[in-house]
Amino acid sequence: MSLESQLLQYLFAGLTLGSIYALIALGFVTIYNVTGIVNFAQGDFAMLGALITVTLYQRTGLFNRVITVDLQLPLPLAIVVAVILTTLIGVVLYVLAIRPARGASVISLIIITIGLSIALRGLGLIIWWTDPYPLPVFTPGPPIEIAGAVLTRQNVWVIGTMLAIVIGLYLFFEHTLLGKALRACAVNRDAARLMGIKADQMALFSFALGAAVSAIAGIVITPSTFMAYDSGTLLSLKGFVAAIMGGLTNAPLAVVGGLLLGLVEAFGAGLLSSAYKDAFAFLTMFVLLLVWASGLFGRRLVEA
Amino acid sequence: MSTVNRKTGLPGRFQLADWITHHQNLAAFLALAAMLAILPLWVTNNYQRSILVFIGFNTMLTVGLSLLMGYTGQISLGHAVFFGCGAYITGLLTARYNWSPWPAIVAAAVLTGLLAYLVGVPIFKLRGHYLAMATLGLNIIFETVVVTETGWTGGSNGLLGIPRLSIGPWVLKSELSYYYVTWAMTLAILAVSLNIVNSRVGRALRAIHASELAAGTMGVEVDAFKLKVLTLSAVYASLAGSLFAFYLQIVTPSSFSFIFSIELVVMVAVGGLSSIWGAIFGAASVTLLGEALRNIMPRLVRGASAEAELLAFGLILVIIMIFMPDGLTAGVAKRLRARRQARREAPGRTEQSADAMP
Numbered sequence: 001m002s003l004e005s006q007l008l009q010y011l012f013a014g015l016t017l018g019s020i021y022a023l024i025a026l027g028f029v030t031i032y033n034v035t036g037i038v039n040f041a042q043g044d045f046a047m048l049g050a051l052i053t054v055t056l057y058q059r060t061g062l063f064n065r066v067i068t069v070d071l072q073l074p075l076p077l078a079i080v081v082a083v084i085l086t087t088l089i090g091v092v093l094y095v096l097a098i099r100p101a102r103g104a105s106v107i108s109l110i111i112i113t114i115g116l117s118i119a120l121r122g123l124g125l126i127i128w129w130t131d132p133y134p135l136p137v138f139t140p141g142p143p144i145e146i147a148g149a150v151l152t153r154q155n156v157w158v159i160g161t162m163l164a165i166v167i168g169l170y171l172f173f174e175h176t177l178l179g180k181a182l183r184a185c186a187v188n189r190d191a192a193r194l195m196g197i198k199a200d201q202m203a204l205f206s207f208a209l210g211a212a213v214s215a216i217a218g219i220v221i222t223p224s225t226f227m228a229y230d231s232g233t234l235l236s237l238k239g240f241v242a243a244i245m246g247g248l249t250n251a252p253l254a255v256v257g258g259l260l261l262g263l264v265e266a267f268g269a270g271l272l273s274s275a276y277k278d279a280f281a282f283l284t285m286f287v288l289l290l291v292w293a294s295g296l297f298g299r300r301l302v303e304a
Numbered sequence: 305m306s307t308v309n310r311k312t313g314l315p316g317r318f319q320l321a322d323w324i325t326h327h328q329n330l331a332a333f334l335a336l337a338a339m340l341a342i343l344p345l346w347v348t349n350n351y352q353r354s355i356l357v358f359i360g361f362n363t364m365l366t367v368g369l370s371l372l373m374g375y376t377g378q379i380s381l382g383h384a385v386f387f388g389c390g391a392y393i394t395g396l397l398t399a400r401y402n403w404s405p406w407p408a409i410v411a412a413a414v415l416t417g418l419l420a421y422l423v424g425v426p427i428f429k430l431r432g433h434y435l436a437m438a439t440l441g442l443n444i445i446f447e448t449v450v451v452t453e454t455g456w457t458g459g460s461n462g463l464l465g466i467p468r469l470s471i472g473p474w475v476l477k478s479e480l481s482y483y484y485v486t487w488a489m490t491l492a493i494l495a496v497s498l499n500i501v502n503s504r505v506g507r508a509l510r511a512i513h514a515s516e517l518a519a520g521t522m523g524v525e526v527d528a529f530k531l532k533v534l535t536l537s538a539v540y541a542s543l544a545g546s547l548f549a550f551y552l553q554i555v556t557p558s559s560f561s562f563i564f565s566i567e568l569v570v571m572v573a574v575g576g577l578s579s580i581w582g583a584i585f586g587a588a589s590v591t592l593l594g595e596a597l598r599n600i601m602p603r604l605v606r607g608a609s610a611e612a613e614l615l616a617f618g619l620i621l622v623i624i625m626i627f628m629p630d631g632l633t634a635g636v637a638k639r640l641r642a643r644r645q646a647r648r649e650a651p652g653r654t655e656q657s658a659d660a661m662p
Contacts (some may be wrong), residue, residue: 229462
C-alpha cells in the first residue's frame with residue numbers, strides 16, 4: 001500500500017471514530033447547556049444502547065447465562081426499541097439521582113454522575129458479563145475502494161448517522177418550539193423560567209436527548225469495534241475531550257472537536273504507536289485545556 | 305487559667321473549647337493507637353489480618369485525598385496514579401537495581417512528590433469538571449504507559465521479584481509484621497495530617513475551600529497551598545504504594561486503575577469530604593464492604609466477578625452525595641445532634657439551651 005493510500009486509510013478510520021466522539025460530545029453539550037451538569041455517564045448510555053440491541057437481536061444469555069433472551073427481533077426494530085429503552089433509563093436516572101441533588105455543589109454533582117457511570121458499568125457487568133458483543137454490519141457488501149484505501153460500508157453508516165443527527169439536531173434546535181425553549185434555558189435559565197419555560201422539564205428532556213444520541217452512537221459503532229460492559233468509560237472521556245474543544249457549550253465546535261480527536265487518534269496510532277492510541281487523546285486534552293486555561297483564547301475555565 | 309486566649313485574643317471560653325478540641329484529637333489518636341496495638345490478639349486469622357493491612361494502605365491514601373478534596377476543594381480522580389508510582393518505583397529499584405528497601409521507599413516518595421508537583425503546576429489552573437477530567441486522563445495515561453512499557457514494568461503480567469521489606473537484619477515475612485509496619489506508618493501520616501488541619505495551614509486550606517477568591521484576598525497564597533497539599537498527598541500515596549509492593553511482592557497495572565481512583569473517592573465521600581477521622585472510617589468501611597461484596601456477589605449472581613461491586617459503589621456514591629453531601633459520618637452526626645437538641649428543648653427552655661442559641 002502506498003503512503004498516500006495509507007494516509008487516506010487513517011483519514012477514514014479517524015473520521016469514523018471521530019463521528020462517534022462527536023455524537024457523544026453532542027450529548028455532553030446538550031445536557032451541559034440546559035442543566036450545567038457534566039454527565040460522566042454519557043458513554044455508558046452508548047454501551048447500554050448497543051448491548052440492549054444485541055440482546056434483542058440475537059439469542060443472548062444474561063446474568064451469566066441464567067436467563068436467556070431469545071427474541072431475535074429484526075435489527076432495525078431492535079435498534080429502535082434499544083434507543084427508546086436507553087432514553088427511558090436516562091430519564092429515570094435524571095429523576096432519581098440528578099433532580100434530588102439540585103443546587104448541590106459542582107464537586108457533589110461530579111461525584112454523582114461518576115457514581116451513576118460506574119453503577120451502570122457494574123450493572124452492565126452483572127447483566128452481560130465481560131464478553132465483547134458484536135452486531136452484524138447494517139448493509140453487507142463489498143467495501144468502497146478509493147485510491148487504494150478501503151472504506152467499509154459500516155464506516156459510511158457511522159459517518160452518515162453522525163451527519164444525519166447533526167442536521168436533525170440543528171433543525172430541532174432552530175425550528176421547533178421545544179428546541180427553542182431548550183436553547184433559551186441554555187442562554188439564561190432564570191429568564192427562561194420567567195418566560196414560562198419549565199426548566200425542570202427541559203432538564204429532563206436534555207437527559208433523554210443525550211441518552212438517545214449516545215445510544216445511537218454506541219449501536220452504529222458496535223459492528224466495527226464490538227461493545228463490552230466497560231467500553232463506556234473511554235467513550236465518555238473521549239466525548240468529553242471533544243466537547244471541551246467547544247468550551248462544553250458550542251455544539252458545532254464539539255462536532256469538529258470529535259472529528260479532530262478521531263483523526264489525532266487514527267494518525268497517532270498509525271504513524272507513531274498504536275499502543276499509545278488512548279494516551280494521545282488525553283495528551284491532546286491536556287494541551288487544549290492548558291492553552292485554554294492560560295487564557296490564550298480569552299477564556300477562563302472557572303466554575304462556581 | 306487566663307481569661308484571654310493568647311493566640312486569638314478572644315475571651316477565655318474559646319480557649320477552653322480550643323483546649324478540649326485539641327485534646328479530643330490527641331485522646332482519640334492514642335485510643336486508636338492502643339486499639340490497633342492489641343487488635344491482632346483477636347484477629348488471628350491471616351486473611352483477616354491481610355484485610356487490616358489493606359485498610360491501612362487505603363487509610364494512607366484516603367487521608368491524603370481527603371486533605372486535597374475536603375480541605376482545598378480540589379477534586380482528584382487520579383489518586384491511584386500516585387499510589388502506582390510509589391509501588392512501581394519501589395519495585396523497580398529493589399527488584400531490578402537491588403536497592404535496599406528503605407532508600408527505595410524514600411526515593412519513590414521524593415520522585416512521586418516531584419511528579420505531583422510538576423503535574424500540579426499546570427493542572428491546578430483548571431477547575432471543577434475540567435480538573436476532574438484531567439486527573440482522570442492522568443489515570444488513563446498512567447495505565448497505558450505501564451501496560452505498554454513491558455521492558456520496565458512487566459506490562460499486564462506485572463513487575464515480579466520484589467523482595468520483602470526488612471528492618472535492619474530482620475526480614476518482614478508474616479502478616480503481623482506488615483500489619484504493624486503499615487499501621488505505624490498510617491498513624492504517623494495521621495498525626496502529621498491532624499497537625500496540619502488544626503494549624504494555620506489548615507485554616508488557610510479551609511478558606512480556600514470556602515472561596516478561593518476570598519482566601520486570596522485575605523493573603524492566602526492559594527496556588528502554593530494547593531500544590532503543597534497535592535504533593536503531600538502524593539507522598540502519602542507513594543508510601544502506601546511502597547509498602548503495598550513489599551507486601552505483595554508483585555505489582556500489576558490493575559491495582560492502580562481508574563476504578564481504584566474512584567473507589568478512593570467513595571471512601572472519602574463515605575468518611576466525609578473534610579474529616580481526617582472520617583477518612584479512616586471511610587477507608588475501613590469501604591474496604592470491608594468491598595471484601596464482603598467480593599464474597600457475596602458470586603453467590604447472588606453465579607460467577608459474578610469482583611468488579612460487580614462497582615454497582616454497589618456507584619449507588620453508594622450517588623446516595624451519599626444526594627442525602628449526605630458532607631459524608632456519612634458528618635450526616636449521621638448532624639442528625640444525632642438535631643435529635644439531641646430537639647430532646648433538650650422539649651421539656652421547656654432551660655437557661656443552658658437558651659444560652660446555646662445564638
